[in-house]
């Protein structure tokens with residue numbers, strides 16, 4: 268008899284969990300549910316548009332549906348369209364892999380002033396996420412706060428020329444927006460010293476390929492620690508890169524005091540050993556981590572988790588990926604952890620034939636199945652401009668319309 | 678012929694390709710498919726022809742699932758002179774200076790222990806938009822025809 272597993276979220280952790288489950292137990296019925304009409308989570312809407320190689324994991328994920336028999340139920344938000352309790356009663360096990368999509372706030376005075384934007388919201392807008400806000404006016408001197416790979420991704424794309432985006436899937440709207448920006452400076456601010464910054468040295472070195480920037484790194488120190496040394500070396504290498512008019516400035520070890528401005532951001536007050544100063548800012552982009560969107564009471568769910576850190580929250584309820592571990596970790600981490608979770612889940616699951624499975628979605632409107640996604644995918648690939656690899660359909664209505672199109676027998 | 682398809686991977690692309698290679702060869706050969714993480718160098722006694730698929734991570738480094746194997750290989754005194762292998766590399770040409778160095782390193786480490794590489798090391802670029810199997814299947818079909 269087939270046991271049924273529902274996975275909430277079709278990002279890397281949900282997909283890798285499904286892949287591992289079906290590899291170990293090909294008879295399992297695995298259904299992946301996503302609030303969006305399209306699958307793959309941050310692979311589609313987070314990973315930078317000029318890092319298509321990284322997005323290639325979605326080819327593996329497609330096979331979960333095409334060959335391993337998983338079901339896709341897109342445009343279904345658990346906690347809203349279907350309650351978690353209903354889902355749990357319909358499946359033998361549920362995995363919450365819903366990610367963390369809300370921006371963490373700076374937590375200093377002035378952090379709600381107009382002109383402060385979160386990197387999650389901004390990358391969604393850049394990537395034409397169906398629920399994104401419009402792209403804002405960042406002015407001539409944006410300041411990026413944060414020292415992770417997300418900060419570097421944002422910086423790199425903002426600094427790129429139109430030519431440097433060839434081969435990406437950046438849409439026509441965001442492309443025009445980027446071209447209209449006239450950044451004089453792009454400042455990146457870290458709270459920790461340079462050696463303790465979180466970004467990958469490879470990501471830093473990639474900045475040395477930019478053709479329209481001059482890079483100035485302040486605060487590179489020496490270190491005995493090998494990891495720190497790699498990062499510091501990469502920062503020293505890019506320091507002094509002088510190819511163009513946009514100035515990139517890296518500063519480290521600054522305490523954040525307040526966002527300055529009356530009805531809009533005008534600067535960021537910071538403090539260091541040298542005292543306080545105000546760094547002028549036409550906008551502030553925060554890349555300091557993510558938190559739960561609020562579809563679930565994550566804290567309550569996690570506080571009941573088993574202490575063995577395996578991702579088991581309750582009887583037949585598991586968590587994976589960023590939802591489980593917090594907003595840290597890469598796609599490879601998702602894979603390793605999802606494989607461990609799958610092993611654990613399979614030890615415990617026992618099929619109950621009375622459970623309804625995917626019948627609970629039957630009454631919902633506009634559910635997008637895997638065939639619907641394939642139609643969207645083909646339409647997007649076909650619409651790609653010559654210097655783009657894909658043109659995403661923008662807006663939920665457009666996605667739903669294409670997903671629902673009937674096959675024509677011409 | 679006995680063929681042992683081995684993969685070294687970080688995000689699973691090499692595993693998927695290894696499975697494709699297995700599927701393509703198994704109608705005519707006796708094929709197994711394993712993660713390098715589960716392989717001890719001493720097992721590579723040459724009874725099977727090894728087809729290795731390996732990606733690259735960090736700055737030209739081996740992917741995580743190939744690392745323990747490579748460390749054992751470096752540390753031990755293995756005689757792999759009976760082993761014949763073919764090597765396919767996954768990478769991303771955006772990393773121009775270290776493109777597919779993982780597979781290159783691994784081939785060199787095997788050769789250093791006496792193993793004999795058959796055919797050219799062929800590579801796939803993740804940014805190219807090509808499907809890895811479209812590059813790898815013609816390559817391996819040729820090589821297997823030579824070896825069998």
Ligand SMILES: Cc1cc2nc3c(=O)[nH]c(=O)nc-3n(C[C@H](O)[C@H](O)[C@H](O)COP(=O)(O)OP(=O)(O)OC[C@H]3O[C@@H](n4cnc5c(N)ncnc54)[C@H](O)[C@@H]3O)c2cc1C
Pocket residue numbers: 275276277278279280281300301302303306307308309310313314315318321343344345346364365366367390416417420560562587588589590595596597598599601
């Ligand atoms: C901007 C950015 C760039 C990144 N770039 C890289 C990179 O280059 N390389 C790398 O290795 N890692 C990168 N990462 C990290 C990587 O994206 C994460 O490690 C990974 O996506 C975490 O996977 P996840 O499945 O937990 O979450 P997500 O990928 O966020 O997937 C969660 C899914 O759940 C769905 N969902 C949410 N709520 C509900 C609900 N109530 N009901 C149904 N579905 C729901 C969402 O729509 C989404 O599809 C990046 C992260 C960000 C934010």
Ligand SMILES: Cc1cc2nc3c(=O)[nH]c(=O)nc-3n(C[C@H](O)[C@H](O)[C@H](O)COP(=O)(O)O)c2cc1C
Pocket residue numbers: 320321323469685686687688689690691692731732733734735736737738740767768769770772775776777778803
């Ligand atoms: C952080 C990171 C670093 C990488 N470094 C390299 C590299 O140095 N050289 C290279 O050719 N490819 C590099 N790649 C590309 C991968 O090798 C490529 O995406 C491959 O398809 C991954 O296969 P896997 O899923 O089997 O690990 C890198 C990818 C990432 C995400």
